[in-house]
Amino acid sequence: MKTSNIAIFVPHNGCPHMCSFCNQREITGQATQPTPQDVVDAVEIALNSISTDTQNSEIGFFGGSFTAIDRQYMISLLKAAYTYVKSGQIHGIRLSTRPDCIDTEILDILKSYGVTSIELGAQSMDDDVLIANHRGHTPQDVINSSRLIKKYGFSLGLQMMTGLYKSDDQKDYYTAKALADLQPDTMRIYPTIVMKNTQLADLYRSGKYIVPALDNAVNLCAKLLQLFHKNNIKVIRLGLHSSDSVGENRVAGPWHPAFAELCQSEIFYNDFLLYCQRHSIGTGDKTVLVNPKSLSKFIGQKKSNIKKLSKLGYNIVVKADDTILADEIKIEENISK
Numbered sequence: 001m002k003t004s005n006i007a008i009f010v011p012h013n014g015c016p017h018m019c020s021f022c023n024q025r026e027i028t029g030q031a032t033q034p035t036p037q038d039v040v041d042a043v044e045i046a047l048n049s050i051s052t053d054t055q056n057s058e059i060g061f062f063g064g065s066f067t068a069i070d071r072q073y074m075i076s077l078l079k080a081a082y083t084y085v086k087s088g089q090i091h092g093i094r095l096s097t098r099p100d101c102i103d104t105e106i107l108d109i110l111k112s113y114g115v116t117s118i119e120l121g122a123q124s125m126d127d128d129v130l131i132a133n134h135r136g137h138t139p140q141d142v143i144n145s146s147r148l149i150k151k152y153g154f155s156l157g158l159q160m161m162t163g164l165y166k167s168d169d170q171k172d173y174y175t176a177k178a179l180a181d182l183q184p185d186t187m188r189i190y191p192t193i194v195m196k197n198t199q200l201a202d203l204y205r206s207g208k209y210i211v212p213a214l215d216n217a218v219n220l221c222a223k224l225l226q227l228f229h230k231n232n233i234k235v236i237r238l239g240l241h242s243s244d245s246v247g248e249n250r251v252a253g254p255w256h257p258a259f260a261e262l263c264q265s266e267i268f269y270n271d272f273l274l275y276c277q278r279h280s281i282g283t284g285d286k287t288v289l290v291n292p293k294s295l296s297k298f299i300g301q302k303k304s305n306i307k308k309l310s311k312l313g314y315n316i317v318v319k320a321d322d323t324i325l326a327d328e329i330k331i332e333e334n335i336s337k
């Protein structure tokens, strides 16, 4: 059975902020506010779907500013969702919000309505980047609210964006390290995509904002992925999905339908070279053993890794071996060509 989150998008109509990358209406294709009845309808549809394991599913209020919307309206949505948590039909409630919209009063309310996970849109831990992109919060807000969320016993999720206006690889890596230090349970990494009708689109058109190339974004995000893995932090999303209405709204930016897989292939490519270096393995014919689940990731899209390694002088044969862990490889020399 499939465990799935029942996602309910709550737009922040009247949001006082002007984040450079945001045009909620364009991103979501929806501007109407859901009602408590909409919450009930969405959960009932999931409950009636025999292929969904609802007892392990969560109701997710997404949109980025859930705790900043009108308080009574927020509570009305939570009440509708909490009915299903109390009855045991749904595992819990998750939501996403801004780092400066968390305090003890809010957390007390969320706790009393069965919220289990809170995700914060941190985006960057660099002051200048946050200011340049009009985020309206500081890195310290991210630190304070993350600590408070953990102290209350909620699962903490953090989101970061790479390639924002006035950012660079160094600042993005610093952000990832600073966020890893806060020990979130989950991370989402989004390379910045320029959407229609945003300030970023104007900056891009005027030449003030240069979008990172896809290769660069993959290279950087592969490093960030490894950093979070080393810190035992689960990355639950890497790159926007096509379902985020990216296609029709994208002006520019490093978007790819399989962005996460490109990053995982990049990691395998680097791992191969590191393995050769550590084991003093030279170029020539090699057999690489990988877990069956990782076969396509090692090979890369359109055999990209095989081709890149061939240019370096490695002639690779890849074999599936279920004794190898999913994120590991073993290289054997001259077993076959």
Ligand code: SF4
Pocket: 012, 015, 016, 017, 018, 019, 022, 023, 024, 063, 064, 065, 098
């Ligand atoms: S991303 Fe920024 S501008 Fe957009 S809704 Fe959230 S806080 Fe408001």
